[in-house]
Amino acid sequence: MRAYLNGNEAVATAVRLARAEVVAAYPITPQSTIVEKIAEYIADGSMAADYIRVESEHAALAACYGAAVTGTRVFTATSSQGLAYMFEMLHYVSGCRVPLVMAVTNRGLAAPWTIWADHQDAIACRDTGWIQLYVETAQEALDTCLQAYKIAAHPEVLTPVMVCLDGYVLSHTEEIVDVPDQEAVDVFLPPYRPEYAVDPARPIVFGIGAGPELYPAFKHYQHQAMLRAREIIEDVDREFAALFGRSYGGLVDPYYCDGAEVVLVLMGATAGTAREVVDDLRRRGEQVGLLRLRSFRPFPVAALRSVLAGTKVVAVLDRDCSFGYEGVLATEIKAALQGANVPGTPEVAGFTGGLGGSDIRPEDLAGIFRRCLEAVRRRDRGESPAVSGGCSENGKAEGINLWLS
Amino acid sequence: MLKEDELKKGPNLYTPFLGTTTGSWRLLRPVLDRARCNNCLACWLFCPEGCFEREERAVTLNLDFCKGCGICVAECPRQALALVEEGSDDARLLER
Numbered sequence: 001m002r003a004y005l006n007g008n009e010a011v012a013t014a015v016r017l018a019r020a021e022v023v024a025a026y027p028i029t030p031q032s033t034i035v036e037k038i039a040e041y042i043a044d045g046s047m048a049a050d051y052i053r054v055e056s057e058h059a060a061l062a063a064c065y066g067a068a069v070t071g072t073r074v075f076t077a078t079s080s081q082g083l084a085y086m087f088e089m090l091h092y093v094s095g096c097r098v099p100l101v102m103a104v105t106n107r108g109l110a111a112p113w114t115i116w117a118d119h120q121d122a123i124a125c126r127d128t129g130w131i132q133l134y135v136e137t138a139q140e141a142l143d144t145c146l147q148a149y150k151i152a153a154h155p156e157v158l159t160p161v162m163v164c165l166d167g168y169v170l171s172h173t174e175e176i177v178d179v180p181d182q183e184a185v186d187v188f189l190p191p192y193r194p195e196y197a198v199d200p201a202r203p204i205v206f207g208i209g210a211g212p213e214l215y216p217a218f219k220h221y222q223h224q225a226m227l228r229a230r231e232i233i234e235d236v237d238r239e240f241a242a243l244f245g246r247s248y249g250g251l252v253d254p255y256y257c258d259g260a261e262v263v264l265v266l267m268g269a270t271a272g273t274a275r276e277v278v279d280d281l282r283r284r285g286e287q288v289g290l291l292r293l294r295s296f297r298p299f300p301v302a303a304l305r306s307v308l309a310g311t312k313v314v315a316v317l318d319r320d321c322s323f324g325y326e327g328v329l330a331t332e333i334k335a336a337l338q339g340a341n342v343p344g345t346p347e348v349a350g351f352t353g354g355l356g357g358s359d360i361r362p363e364d365l366a367g368i369f370r371r372c373l374e375a376v377r378r379r380d381r382g383e384s385p386a387v388s389g390g391c392s393e394n395g396k397a398e399g400i401n402l403w404l405s
Numbered sequence: 406m407l408k409e410d411e412l413k414k415g416p417n418l419y420t421p422f423l424g425t426t427t428g429s430w431r432l433l434r435p436v437l438d439r440a441r442c443n444n445c446l447a448c449w450l451f452c453p454e455g456c457f458e459r460e461e462r463a464v465t466l467n468l469d470f471c472k473g474c475g476i477c478v479a480e481c482p483r484q485a486l487a488l489v490e491e492g493s494d495d496a497r498l499l500e501r
Contacts, residue, residue, distance in 0.1 A: 069417075097415030158415065195414065203420040210416055211425040214407070221413045 005177040007170030010138040011077065011103045011163070012037035013177075014145035016047045017185040018101075020075040021192075022067035024052035024060045028082040029115045030167040031105040035077055057082035061089035061102075068098045069206050071197030073149065076100070079167065080107035080121045087125065093160050094129030095222065096207045099152030099194075100160040101145060102130075106268065106319075107167040108356040116357020117167035119267065123296075123320040123328050129222060131161040131229055132296040134267040139177045140248055141165045143240060146180070149189055150236045157229045159222070164296075166269040166319075168357065180244055188243050230298045251300035253292040256282060257307050260289035262372040265308075265333055266317040267293045270360050277365040288369050299332060305340045308333075312379060313372040313387060314346045317365075318405070319354040326405035327352045347375065349387035353402030364402055371404075426469040427454075433473035433488040436499055439463045441485035448477035448486060 005013065011034050015023070023042075025035040041047035052067070054060045057078050068074040078086060083104055093100055108118040122132055131151065135141045141163065148161035165171060198204060210218060234250035241247035253271070256278055257263050264274055271292040281288045291307055293300075308314050314337070318327025325331065330350025337345050351368055354360040375387045387404065411418065442463035449457040454470040457477070478486045489495040 095415065096417055196417070204417060205420055205422060206417045208416045208418055208422055209425050209427070214424060217407070217412045218416050221409075222415070225413070 001179045001181075003177055003179050004174050005138055005142075005179075006033075006172050006174045007135075007138040007141045007165045008033040008105065008172065009037055010142035010177050011145055011165070012041065013179055014142040015075045016041050017180060017182060018073060018075075018146055018149050018189055019186075019191070020047075020049055021072040022050050022052065022064065022074045023076065024054050024063035024067070024074075025076045025078065026054055026057045026060045026082060028057070028079045030107060030171045031077045031079040031082070031103065033171070034103055034105070038075070057085040058089055061086045061093060061100075064100055064102075065089065065093050065096070065098055068093075068100055069096070069198050071192065071194050073192040074100055075102070077103040077105065079105040080109055080115075083121045083125060084109060087128070090125055090128035090130060092207060095218070097158035097222070097225070098160060099149075099158055101148045101152055102160065102162050103141075103145065104162045104164045105167045105171045106164050112356075114356040115167070117169055117319070118355045118357070119164070119319040120321070120355070122162060122164045125162070126297060126328065129159065129226065131157075131159055131226070131233075131298065132164055133161060133233075133294055134164045134296060135170070135294075136253070136269055136271045136292060138170060138173070138175045139246070141170060142177060142179070143244065143246055143248070146185060146189060147233075147236045147240055149192075150239075151229060151232055153192060153194070154229075154232045154236075155195065157225050157232050159225055159229060164268070169269040178246075184243060188240065226298050230295070230300055233295055233298075248294055251293075251295040251298075252303045252307060253294055254307050255290040255292070257289035257291055257311075259287060259310070261287040261312045261376045262315060262369055263289045263291050263308060263311045264315045264317060264365065264368060265291045265293060265304075265329065266319075267296060267329065268319065270317065270319070270354065270365075273360060273362055274365050277362050277369065280362075281366070281369055286369070286373060288373070293329070296329075299336070301336045301339065304333065304336050308337060308346060309340060309342055311346045312376045314348045315368050315372045315387070316348060316350045317354075317360070317368065318350060318352045321352050321355070321405070326350045330405055347379075347387065349375070350405040351402060352405045355401075358401045360402070423469070428469045428471055431468070431471055431473035432491055433475060434468065434491050434496060435466065435471065435473070435475070435477050435486050436489055437464065437466060438485050438487070441483050443483060443485075445482060447480045447482060451476050451480045
């Protein structure tokens with residue numbers, strides 16, 4: 001069935017189709033309409049779930065954690081300050097290997113106070129042990145939530161998943177979404193039956209205390225599970241494609257990267273704009289491509305290396321900033337390519353932009369490509385190839401809304 | 406030590422899992438005067454760590470998880486329990 005849905009409605013629809021049994025969340029813009037829609041589904045009887053009202057995001061995730069360890073399929077959603085408030089519980093959930101699914105409607109962090117999109121909230125939770133999948137469209141938000149339940153609960157993964165969607169740009173923007181049939185989703189996602197759960201007849205302690213002789217072993221296997229998730233994410237995407245006819249590339253989503261001299265790497269909805277810019281530049285004969293990173297954690301090092309190895313300049317656009325260094329994704333791409341240890345490793349030029357909902361316009365992305373192509377020409381002439389600063393076509397926003405990091 | 410397949414599923418274990426004891430964190434140790442104990446079980450009821458065992462005539466203590474909080478001493482209606490400082494002369498005398 002085709003429906004006209006925004007990103008948040010698409011997420012709520014996925015949660016209904018996944019037959020989530022417990023939902024606990026605290027309202028926060030721009031996430032609120034996800035759980036408001038779920039509350040409507042529960043109220044009108046189209047979803048059989050318990051909705052737990054809580055006093056904070058910390059309590060919301062704690063309630064979901066408690067519900068999940070009884071063997072129920074659970075959902076929550078948050079954003080920005082709410083995600084920051086969950087920080088402690090994020091580690092409990094991932095450390096106890098509870099396969100929760102949470103939508104994060106990405107929004108910048110205060111101060112200054114903002115409600116608009118960037119990735120700083122989720123990026124700041126990079127090392128919480130959660131899988132982070134960033135989506136480009138409302139359709140992908142729906143499909144990825146369904147995939148996320150399968151990935152998280154895979155017996156070799158047992159790791160919670162954040163489905164990250166850009167605030168407003170996706171959360172509040174309608175598009176035509178193909179809503180899968182319940183019967184098909186039931187085939188893809190059978191009822192959640194964990195190997196073990198809280199059972200008064202056989203008491204179990206979740207999150208034991210572990211001394212130095214035991215703690216590292218749990219962390220070692222948690223890390224191994226996250227690395228294993230790279231294959232599972234790809235497998236699940238393939239399985240989803242076979243059933244529903246849609247695939248997102250699993251870990252990475254390359255667009256015209258074969259033979260490209262310059263590839264732009266980014267996450268989230270900006271990819272939609274970037275595809276148009278790539279199309280336009282390709283029509284003018286420029287060898288440019290786009291690599292949308294879908295899985296930020298686990299970080300798909302091998303997939304990135306294989307796509308980016310033959311390029312001359314890799315531009316990275318971060319909607320986040322590690323203050324005092326650079327955009328986080330830029331650092332990670334550099335590290336991934338450095339480790340490849342192949343001759344002719346491309347130059348990586350990191351740009352930070354789109355913070356706090358500032359627009360990333362086609363001309364901004366065209367400006368990034370232009371700077372990088374100029375660097376390629378210099379490199380071809382045997383000159384220093386370094387990408388120079390400033391990237392706005394009209395110069396208006398140069399250095400303020402978008403900068404070379 | 407736990408097996409690999411247990412470690413892989415996370416730090417969630419069937420009770421009783423008592424692999425990590427916390428008694429060494431204790432600075433004060435409860436000691437029982439068995440002659441004064443009338444087995445009322447107030448200590449057994451109030452101890453937050455379950456350190457008291459019920460026996461026929463008087464309780465006994467297992468201090469593997471006792472942090473020396475002193476709740477048992479405060480609750481004992483017959484002053485049968487007292488706290489001594491770990492490593493003190495009093496504690497050493499009791500160990501003889």
